[in-house]
Amino acid sequence: MLDSVRSRLTLWNVGVLSVVLVAFSWGVYALTKRTLSERLDSGLRATLETTVSELPDHSDPQPMDLGLIKESLSELHFPGQDIGVMDEQGRTVAENTSGGAAPLRLPPRPFGPAVAAQFYQWPEATPEGGSNCRGVYRRLPESPAGTVYYVVVTQSLHAMMGPLEVLESSFAAAAVLALLLAGVGGWFLTRRALAPVAAMAESAQRITAENLAERLPVGNPRDELGRLASVFNALLGRLGASFAQQRQFMADASHELRTPVSVMRTASQVTLEKSQRDESEYREALSIIEQQTRRLSRIVEDMFTLARADSGGIAVEATKLYLDELLADATRTAKVLAARKGISLEMVPMSEAPFRGDEGLLRRMFMNLLDNAIKYTPTGGTVKTALEPRDTNYWVSISDTGVGIPREAQAHIFERFFRVDKARTQTAEGSGAGLGLAIARWIATVHQGRLELVRSDGSGTTFLVILPRSGGGKGLTSVH
Numbered sequence: 312m313l314d315s316v317r318s319r320l321t322l323w324n325v326g327v328l329s330v331v332l333v334a335f336s337w338g339v340y341a342l343t344k345r346t347l348s349e350r351l352d353s354g355l356r357a358t359l360e361t362t363v364s365e366l367p368d369h370s371d372p373q374p375m376d377l378g379l380i381k382e383s384l385s386e387l388h389f390p391g392q393d394i395g396v397m398d399e400q401g402r403t404v405a406e407n408t409s410g411g412a413a414p415l416r417l418p419p420r421p422f423g424p425a426v427a428a429q430f431y432q433w434p435e436a437t438p439e440g441g442s443n444c445r446g447v448y449r450r451l452p453e454s455p456a457g458t459v460y461y462v463v464v465t466q467s468l469h470a471m472m473g474p475l476e477v478l479e480s481s482f483a484a485a486a487v488l489a490l491l492l493a494g495v496g497g498w499f500l501t502r503r504a505l506a507p508v509a510a511m512a513e514s515a516q517r518i519t520a521e522n523l524a525e526r527l528p529v530g531n532p533r534d535e536l537g538r539l540a541s542v543f544n545a546l547l548g549r550l551g552a553s554f555a556q557q558r559q560f561m562a563d564a565s566h567e568l569r570t571p572v573s574v575m576r577t578a579s580q581v582t583l584e585k586s587q588r589d590e591s592e593y594r595e596a597l598s599i600i601e602q603q604t605r606r607l608s609r610i611v612e613d614m615f616t617l618a619r620a621d622s623g624g625i626a627v628e629a630t631k632l633y634l635d636e637l638l639a640d641a642t643r644t645a646k647v648l649a650a651r652k653g654i655s656l657e658m659v660p661m662s663e664a665p666f667r668g669d670e671g672l673l674r675r676m677f678m679n680l681l682d683n684a685i686k687y688t689p690t691g692g693t694v695k696t697a698l699e700p701r702d703t704n705y706w707v708s709i710s711d712t713g714v715g716i717p718r719e720a721q722a723h724i725f726e727r728f729f730r731v732d733k734a735r736t737q738t739a740e741g742s743g744a745g746l747g748l749a750i751a752r753w754i755a756t757v758h759q760g761r762l763e764l765v766r767s768d769g770s771g772t773t774f775l776v777i778l779p780r781s782g783g784g785k786g787l788t789s790v791h
């Protein structure tokens with residue numbers, strides 16, 4: 312039972328309330344008792360003084376006349392209080408117990424020597440007893456004849472204990488009632504307060520990878536539970552998006568891989584259908600298979616790169632390098648491809664550009680962009696590369712005079728597996744699976760830079776890579 316927050320909260324509620332109630336009751340009880348005792352004592356003291364003043368003068372040289380004393384006492388009347396006179400041996404010589412119950416409760420011996428009033432309790436040990444009382448006595452000045460008398464005043468504690476007992480029982484009843492109310496009320500209130508948690512748990516139980524679109528109920532979005540539900544829903548949203556992205560990736564990947572595989576299968580099936588074939592036919596089939604294998608391995612490698620990039624599994628090692636040299640190198644490599652297609656590849660003269668970055672990845676980014684530029688530029692066209700320092704960055708531009716990218720497709724070209732014209736690029740030699748720009752953008756980002764399409768129309772396309780001159784390598788030191 313204690314495993315539930317509800318019962319624990321209720322118990323805490325009741326526990327704290329009982330501590331408060333006990334402390335409060337005890338405080339009020341003690342204060343009331345003290346006030347009543349003080350009032351009782353001052354009443355006793357006043358009676359004592361009055362009695363003493365009403366007694367015959369003890370300085371009289373004659374021995375005290377007991378008759379006179381008795382007479383004086385009988386004339387005095389104090390409601391609720393008994394008065395008496397006793398001698399040194401503790402014997403009552405005169406008393407007036409009309410105010411309370413006889414007999415007069417005398418103080419314990421030995422009596423105090425002082426003339427000042429002395430208080431006592433009867434019986435001493437059990438002040439809460441049935442017939443207990445409080446008393447005060449005072450020694451009268453010794454008479455010239457040598458007799459010593461004490462005046463005693465007592466009062467039953469019953470009058471004082473009455474209100475205290477009423478207080479005690481009222482406190483007990485109020486405490487029981489308050490605790491009962493706190494317990495029952497707390498139990499129901501916590502059930503109400505925790506109802507959203509139960510609803511959230513129930514909804515959360517239904518959520519699986521298949522229905523990540525479901526959301527937890529948000530009661531009051533401004534309270535803690537509402538905020539928790541909102542945060543959880545946002546998490547579900549992110550998870551859902553990431554799941555959807557992964558599913559899309561899988562679907563696109565299998566779709567891309569299916570074509571070369573089926574081309575290879577068809578080529579081999581057709582070739583094997585006949586038991587005997589010319590060498591040229593075998594060669595043709597093998598060349599188709601080789602072409603598709605090359606395409607397949609490029610797609611697989613690109614996918615592998617992106618998958619590892621996503622999981623942080625690529626070791627990005629920053630070294631000191633010259634960006635201008637790297638770009639010139641990539642341009643030289645691409646020149647072979649360009650020449651084969653009858654495209655002129657120009658390199659705008661550039662100044663030294665020291666940089667810190669991953670040489671292999673940067674080369675790959677430039678090659679992907681150059682590859683695309685050559686691929687989508689018809690024979691006779693021009694591809695131009697340039698690098699210039701601007702403010703705190705290097706601007707590397709790769710422009711071509713190619714077919715351009717349709718306006719509606721421009722927003723999507725950096726998405727994985729996106730190709731403007733699938734039919735056109737699917738089988739073309741060297742064509743990718745629409746992963747080249749996604750990889751290039753990741754490489755720019757990992758160097759704290761960015762890759763953007765700045766212009767694309769019927770007259771050609773320009774891609775711009777912006778890299779920080781301070782060295783994009785600062786963030787790359789982590790090697791996974």
Ligand code: ADP
Binds near residue numbers: 684736744747749772
């Ligand atoms: P792929 O590896 O298939 O070329 P990319 O991600 O590199 O894929 O490019 C995505 C799409 O962007 C390509 O299918 C192509 O249509 C378009 N594209 C990229 N670069 C150029 C360019 N320089 N000129 C025209 N279209 C381009």
